[in-house]
Amino acid sequence: MKHPVDVYVGKRIRHRRWMNGTTQQQLAENVGIKFQQIQKYETGMNRVSASRLWDISNVLGVPVSFFFEGYDAQPAVETRISDMPGDILTDKEALELLRSYYAIPENQRRRLFDLARVLSEAA
Template sequence: MANPIDLHVGRRLRQRRRFLGLTQQKLAEQVNIRFQQIQKYESGANRVSASRLWSLAKALQVPVSYFFEGLDDEAAAAGDVNGRNGCAAHACEDVFSNKETIDLVRAFYNLDEEPRRRLLDLAKAMSGE
């Protein structure tokens, strides 16, 4: 069974890779490994070494600390990475792990300021805010 911290790091890796629009293959090429290794990191099946984490952070243009953001020390020690009693790996997935969310955010920021504001207002109105 994968360690909760390894699962968290893997989710953050996948989230950032998708946000940048990179395939596992392209990211693997940037850090000189095979795409299967990226798959294993993202699933938490393999731990990411410190030197590899450094390479991945550089390739994904984030600080190493990015991979640990949202990780509560006490919850992690108890095996509860996101403070939700273990449901983070299943039903409580981070919203940014969803491909459609990443596509929506990318499209949103490609709009000019005025249409972006209008779209946000529309979304708020539709959600009842």
Template structure:
């Protein structure tokens, strides 16, 4: 029996139209390659793909995987986020309460420093100090 359910067209595959994200990422890829004066052949060789595959990525006809995007970022000396800079920001999702405090850089620094303490007795002392300070600030 044939499956009658269809998933929505996502683009970037055979017979599917490219999505705006695929097109934008491809355009940014082409822009950076040209800015650096690299030919299609040079960049394709650097990341280990064919010239025609790179052309498909640059046109948005083929979707770029995360690992390939990272390889392009390394070869083109940019961060992976560079390829998304022309896109509107995604809708922010609410951060679960326990994770909200971990978005604070100072909290991360404290956690990292705490993890660097090797002595269990020193860890307990640091923890006791923080608890005492938190209690006295209420």
């Protein structure tokens, strides 16, 4: 049985890998494992060891804590937002939107965020 933390960490690995434009094969080669193992990590089928998570964080350019950020808040957010897919990080359109969003300079991104919030509240 999958542990919720393993599933969450796997989703965060997939999310960061996708945001970097890195394939499973590239990540696996840089970490020194097979891409099938990355697949198992990303689905939560296999638990990521501390040392392997350290290697993955170095390759993906984030601190280890990135993979746990927001875990405590996730259940509360999911219960409030019922019209969103259960696994937003598997939605290609959502990931494309995130990648595009983070390609925008920070000051413009903040303004876009404020606009999106106002529009969603008006809907």
